Amino acid sequence: MQKKIRHVLLHIGGNEHGGLRSFTEELYNQLVEENIKVTFLADRNEGYAKYVLSQGRKIENRNTKRVNVFWFFPKINALVHLIFVFIQGKLHAKKIAEILKRFNPDLIIGCGLYSAGAIGPAVAISNHSLVVGQHTVPNENDIFNLRRTITCYFFNKYCNKIVGVSKQAIEVYVPSLTIDYDVVYNCVEKIKESNVKRDQFRRTYNVKGDSLVIGTACRITQARGIDIFVSAAIQFLKKNKSKKIVFVIAGDAPYKKDKIFLDRILKEIESSGYGCFVKYIGFVDMSHFINGIDIYCHTLSKGVESFGLSIFQSAFLNKPLILCKQGGYNELLPLIIGLRYNKESASELSLCLEKVSDVKWISEQRENLKNIDLSIVSDKKKWINKWIGV
Template sequence: MKKKILFVMESLGIGGAEKSLVTLLSQLDYSKYDVDLFLFYPKGEFMDLISEEVNLLDVPEDFNSFILNPKESIKQLIKRGKFRLFIYKIIWVVNLYFNKFILNKEYIGWNIIKKSVKPVEKEYDVAIGFLEKKSIYFTVDKVKAKKKVGWIHIDYAKIEHNHKVDTHYFKFLNNIITVSEHCKDVLIDEFPQYKEKIEVIQNIISPKLINNMSNKEVKDINFIDDSIIICTVCRLTVQKGIDIAIECCEQLIKKGLKFKWIVVGDGSERSKLQKMINEKGLKDIFILIGSRSNPYPYMKMCDIYVQPSRWEGFGITVAEAKVLNKPIVASNIPEFVEQIEDEKTGMIYVDKQDMVNKMDYIIRNKNTRQILSSNLKNIDMNNNYELEKLEKLL
């Protein structure tokens, strides 16, 4: 008999965890598993990549109304006569604004949000909250399952979190999965009482899928000169360090180097970053092209791949650049050090000036780029052992 598996996720917008989930779902053996997927917001650029074998659960109407933006949510709840939920939403909004603007801290308010959704009717063998916070809270509170798993995709010490709330919810999980050894160490430091539950399953990638998708033609960029092309793929947030990349770009231009630097992705910092680019006179050199559901053709066309993140959980785009055999320059954070052997499969920089120096060197030295690419070709990027860990978990 097939095992019944549920994955819980907020949405499938562009992000490392979201990409990891759709890749994971494409790799499962559906002769063994019946798989359901519950999304708080069933939308996002990766929706079309969900495997046909996956059953997407409907979002309950009350929950759907409650989790909308405050104005639209209140409007719908009143229209539908859900006055009890309307009162809860007002309480949630007041708490949100108090925490955000007075206390200057994150507010989730799951203890209020959960009043808007009934438990999932079906019972599962394994239920997986595939993202930290709400996905895990939902899995614990609203799902009946023999085994419950929480997935942490980020360096827990680098994000806002409610330690007391997570301590409570982690108690009800059979396994706590994270995506790198560094993230595991951080979680053990934060939650030593749950040490035996915490294990690593790295983000699952599919070299075959990446290579196939990378062969699509790029039609929206046409560089007619012989410039070196640098590429970065990420959300435009403080975490990803694009401001650092812009400062590096400015210094490299002052050294007389010729190149184009394209950034694939979107996010809350876009307008601020574009202003910074314009002020430094880099608008024709450092180019924010927006998000793409398929970033791989842009990665394939580049000469150098750069990831300037301040912190990561795993750093899936670096793994993908390795699949495409691209010379990589990345920041000196534990997750990249785990993936890159410095000056053999990429270059790791320790600070802003070191980034400028190493970018200068790799742009000027085609032979170095070729050596790094050649070394990457000898690495087996099929992470079947991670799938084996998942199979064991299931």
């Protein structure tokens, strides 16, 4: 008989990408909804942990405790960060094991692959069960195999199970795994349809009349392919000067190299002469953004999107989609939904833009989206039961 889960310890490891933040927040909220006690084991300078540690009594009043562990070495690149995380996990193993024994949770969930090395050695001492969520698909480059080898070593040595947010997120590790693995698709918070938010969005960003709005949203990095989106938009506008279409980019650029990249993109937009039709609007509330756009375009230039939260948020509001051919979302979205293009091809994306500007296609897509069953990513009860049952 399976042991009833009454107390879960969440380890916050990994960087501060949006998918990890939303996963951790949703997991935490649903555990509390199920009246399960939660303890956060937070590495003080790590992404989402900053948010957790800033909540103070708000969190402690929700049957939750916060525990600081240690500082990680600053992130230089993924591989170096990974190695330092694992080294410090080994060095601090006894200290963390004492914390684990003191709180004695029924289950430890590592929110990100770094958890395997960061608290894995401590879990081996305290003899608890560790399940790690795998969210990202690493870029295939010169250090890819080394990074995968190191990660799988810690997965196999310290974890009871690895859970991917999609098959795509975990399949690169599967050949080297000697432990159980599973797929539990992310849970997506549905955004409510609001004509008020739609109108506010269009007024705020000066979208005139019945113009069609095609939007993309992400953290601005070179890997996200915003440059491809802008190039495709400009190509399209040059060939279709009479069509009323506005392209909108939402997202922040938190790091210096990202700001430099964004500045280059903004200069390209300005020099093209299409600044009135290709707009960067910065970080915005997603409910306003998705209500405000007519079509959502997913962009990527490196790696693979493991899930795609904003894609599903758009789908729930019946917003037609333009998607990369590569991505975990394709496991749930059949080919009749949206258009697909190769992620590095601005010319292919531009051809997609030609098709989506057709009113008939938009209407057909909205009907297709109404008929697709996405309960697998919207049923919070089933989702949390899968997680505490892994």
